[in-house]
Amino acid sequence: MIRSILMRRMRTMAFLLGLFAIPLMLTGCLSHWFIESETRLQVENATAKYSILSLDVVSLDGSIYSSWIDETILPGERSRVVSADWVGEFKIRLKYTKSADASGDTLVDYRMLDFDGGSMFLKISAEKGSLKYKFR
């Protein structure tokens, strides 16, 4: 009697373990529901009189770079959405000019930015002569 109850319990346990094993096997597929493995980035130039020339990811020592948004963004404009495999924390190089028509000397600004993945909207504004980056 006791043995048969025990057997039934064992069988239930084995069944539950089996049931648990299936989603475990599919863990990769399941995690894709809430973990993004690429970043779709759009940049808005929210400054009044600066023009953005490009946004690149550079190596921490500055020796190599990989271009991400390669497009001139005039004040008030938005770039195209460009998707890339950058998910994590990277060093960003922004090339810009202090003019509303992309003329003049090219200036460079470096930042460490955290990209969570998924659709990201980066708003770049200028406050008292320095650039401010804000994800929205």
Add this chain to the structure above:
Amino acid sequence: MVMLMRKIFGRALCLLSLATGLALADAIPTGALSAGSAQTRDQQLREIRDVMRGGRGGFLDVGFNYLPLPSQTPLESPYGEHDGFAFRHHFAGFGSGAVARNSQLGALLWFERSGWDGEDFFFFPQYNDFSHVSSMTTWGLTFSQIKYDLTFAGGMQHYNVERVGIVYPEEDDSLYYSWAHLRWNHFSLQGNFYRSNVCFLRLSMDLESRVVYGGQSHGILTYLPNVDFTVYNRSVDRFSADNYRMNWEQNLYGQVLYAELSYDFPDDGFHSAALKYYPDPSRMVAFEATCIRRNKDIDGTDDLLWGGAIEFPFVRFAYNSSYEYENFFHAKGTFIVEFQFNMTAFDGFLFARGGTRSAPLETINIEKKNKDKPPEGDGLIHLNPSELSTSNSNKPKTLEATGIRYEKSGGNEGGK
């Protein structure tokens, strides 16, 4: 809406990881992934050495690492830290059978697919710009002469590159690795070759006496050490160290408590040490405390890394353990779960790799409780059911063989 839910889930996950301290995990250096293939070749041949101690029997191994969060094993590239997953899937099998008196022929296959990818997966990786996905297959044939306690094994190793991202040095498939293993009694010699060049040579002396291989269960002979000495050739293998490594495994108490020491000659000195407690000498369960000197070329520091691991028959938990550091791309600072199982069979003994006694697996004989009580009915299969209803009384029971017919073998029926 879906986007919002994703964001919320993502944030919740980040908070969870912060709360459990997993976000503090150290990033995996790209160099560790590039050096992974040399380490895998070495490790697979070490495992083959252990399994071939008897020269026959069987072995089965399967395992994969499970990391729920992309912040546990981020990748450190020149650009920064990439979120993603290091992975390692492996299986191995060996089986042998008698082909003649005292001669055993066997075949073995070791396989591992490992690397780093942006997504968590089981079969199909994302293959992004920073992925490193490769596999190592080791196969071979074994021949054992039991009378002289002699084993010869040999085969090939194939390194197959699926994807090498933009942040790693170039790598190609290398199909021409080969290996050979010669064992006599407690001594074995192992070689790993690339075309006609030697990658490493290893001399092992497994002096410890083991019951499963016909040795002693206790006594002074069980306290003899297992020592191996390896010579690496860096000119062939750009990743392995051009040095000599010595491993010493010592039974400290009753084949349940062991100390391990690994030492590099002539320059590097101390490599790693471990204290391992196996509650049962079959090594199905293990508790490990380990210390390893980090690789200065790859990690940029040669600090000592202290850690530990607990291993059960189907799962292993590790934190900064030396096995994970060496075989899981220098992963550290995070809890690593590996679902794994391995079992060696030898002359009816079952034990985990390296075990010295059979696992305490009992055959439970379920005895009938009501043995004394007469069974219901007379326990006979009645050929005529109508007879059963009339035989309930104390009448002596008889069985009439009504179903058996005797046939004359006639001349035209051809016998029977």
